Amino acid sequence: SGAIKIAGVTIGDAICWDIAFDGLARENIRHGAQVLVVQTSNATFTGTAQPEQQWRISRLRAVETGRYVLIPSTNGITGVVDANGRTAARAKTETATVVSAKITLGNGTTPGVRYGGILETLMVTLGLVGLIVSRRRAKGPE
Numbered sequence: 001s002g003a004i005k006i007a008g009v010t011i012g013d014a015i016c017w018d019i020a021f022d023g024l025a026r027e028n029i030r031h032g033a034q035v036l037v038v039q040t041s042n043a044t045f046t047g048t049a050q051p052e053q054q055w056r057i058s059r060l061r062a063v064e065t066g067r068y069v070l071i072p073s074t075n076g077i078t079g080v081v082d083a084n085g086r087t088a089a090r091a092k093t094e095t096a097t098v099v100s101a102k103i104t105l106g107n108g109t110t111p112g113v114r115y116g117g118i119l120e121t122l123m124v125t126l127g128l129v130g131l132i133v134s135r136r137r138a139k140g141p142e
Contacts, residue, residue: 003031009105012067016040019054019069022116025061029113034105036061036069042076051076051093059085064112068103 002013002024012033018024019038028036038058042051055077062069063085071079079090080101089101 003028003033010034012036012065014038016042017054019057019061022120025065026113026116029065029067029109033065033067034107035103036065036067038069038071039073040071040076041074043074046075046094055079055090059087064110064116065106066108066110066113067106070103 002018003010004013005011010032012025012028012031012035014024014028014036016038019036025036036058038054040054042054045051051073055071058069058071059081061067062081062083066083068083068088069081071077071081075094077090077093078097078099080088080099080103082088083104083106088103089099091097091099
């Protein structure tokens, strides 16, 4: 788990693209994370859509987990996302600055954390069943 306790607060730590992996955020919450922190450097992706994509994934994780997400970046998007996925603070890309926002520590488990893995498995299974059925129909009677 990336959950670490600092000064009495349990932080769910993710590095850069870790935030894109569903199970990692859920695992941090299960280990008591009250806030998620996603430190990142997007230097390799300057001038691409990747920093914005990572920001949007972070917003999704905030909603899924019911936690604020703090994103410190050396050159991508630095900001704070509230537990409802709204931008609480955001710096311009590639700008040396400090952002500040009042946050609320989360607790408990959301349905997204509790059932997220089950729903993913169910959707993949239904997709595969649909693919198999459509291929059989396309072949016609044997």
